[in-house]
């Protein structure tokens with residue numbers, strides 16, 4: 001039987017390859033980037049306990065590079081109501097773990113290399129041509145395209161492209177990222193603060209905070225080329241006085257949109273992670289959800305004699321819909337609810353946060369949902 005072809009060597013493609021390799025399946029990875037291209041990835045990831053368990057199962061959990069989140073403070077600017085979530089309340093050492101995506105990619109690449117999984121760089125897959133028994137990956141070459149025949153193509157290329165059945169929403173927002181040094185220790189406390197101009201998340205990373213700061217496009221564009229001192233002042237004003245920032249570095253920005261394939265399964269093809277759904281980062285769900293895609297897919301393929309068989313892929317696709325749509329709906333609802341300026345809504349949101357604070361079962365449900373996905377639903 002031909003091997004399984006994985007398109008994309010980001011964190012998801014690499015982790016998927018390791019999961020499948022671990023259960024004895026032959027895999028091969030293709031990435032568009034050159035082997036020696038510098039890793040320009042500037043995202044910082046908050047990974048859940050569920051993701052930690054998945055990465056540990058392939059011996060790829062970068063324990064020493066992670067900063068644990070032990071408490072999360074959620075609030076809204078200009079209106080009452082706040083809630084505090086605590087890891088101990090959920091019997092966990094941490095509610096999440098923060099690390100630079102670049103560090104995770106480096107660790108996963110080393111692991112893939114150590115396991116002897118073929119990884120082809122400078123190999124952009126342009127076309128997928130399925131037939132009854134397998135699928136051809138057509139790879140753009142310098143002179144002429146090359147082809148690789150495999151049993152199944154797993155698309156982990158990091159964005160939704162060429163989808164006929166795509167749901168989209170342009171938030172007209174940009175995420176501004178930076179690392180902020182702070183005047184007092186963070187004590188592993190993360191913040192999610194909703195403001196009329198967009199949410200700000202502070203994630204403890206080493207001694208600093210990694211900042212994910214959402215702004216409307218025009219406001220963000222005005223800040224993009226501003227000096228660090230202006231960013232710092234704007235961030236401080238935007239976030240408020242709970243934390244005092246002393247400096248910023250490692251600035252970057254990402255445009256934000258929701259893009260979602262309705263079906264993630266085609267003929268001998270599966271789209272996973274960001275290639276299946278690209279979400280707003282407000283709830284830090286992207287890679288956590290992607291790793292659940294990979295875990296469930298590996299499970300579906302474990303006993304399959306033909307991994308590309310339509311019945312196997314259909315069953316996997318059906319099984320993922322609830323988790324995917326719940327995660328996308330949750331992220332989208334947070335942005336719409338906290339971004340709306342309808343009269344009376346800040347008060348209602350405040351009630352929601354106060355209820356969350358006063359009702360431990362509700363808090364537990366939300367925490368489990370964020371950590372384990374739809375499996376946490378009763």
Ligand SMILES: Cc1cc2nc3c(=O)[nH]c(=O)nc-3n(C[C@H](O)[C@H](O)[C@H](O)COP(=O)(O)OP(=O)(O)OC[C@H]3O[C@@H](n4cnc5c(N)ncnc54)[C@H](O)[C@@H]3O)c2cc1C
Nearest residue numbers: 008010011012031032046124125157158281284286287288
């Ligand atoms: C601001 C921001 C904050 C975020 N915060 C979090 C968070 O806290 N927690 C979380 O879980 N998620 C978070 N996410 C989402 C997370 O970053 C993504 O889900 C994750 O990085 C995507 O990984 P990936 O492997 O799917 O894609 P990528 O990392 O984009 O990798 C895709 C790979 O595919 C390759 N490729 C592309 N096209 C081709 C082709 N045609 N042929 C071959 N190779 C190809 C690329 O070269 C690349 O190596 C955040 C996202 C943003 C924007």
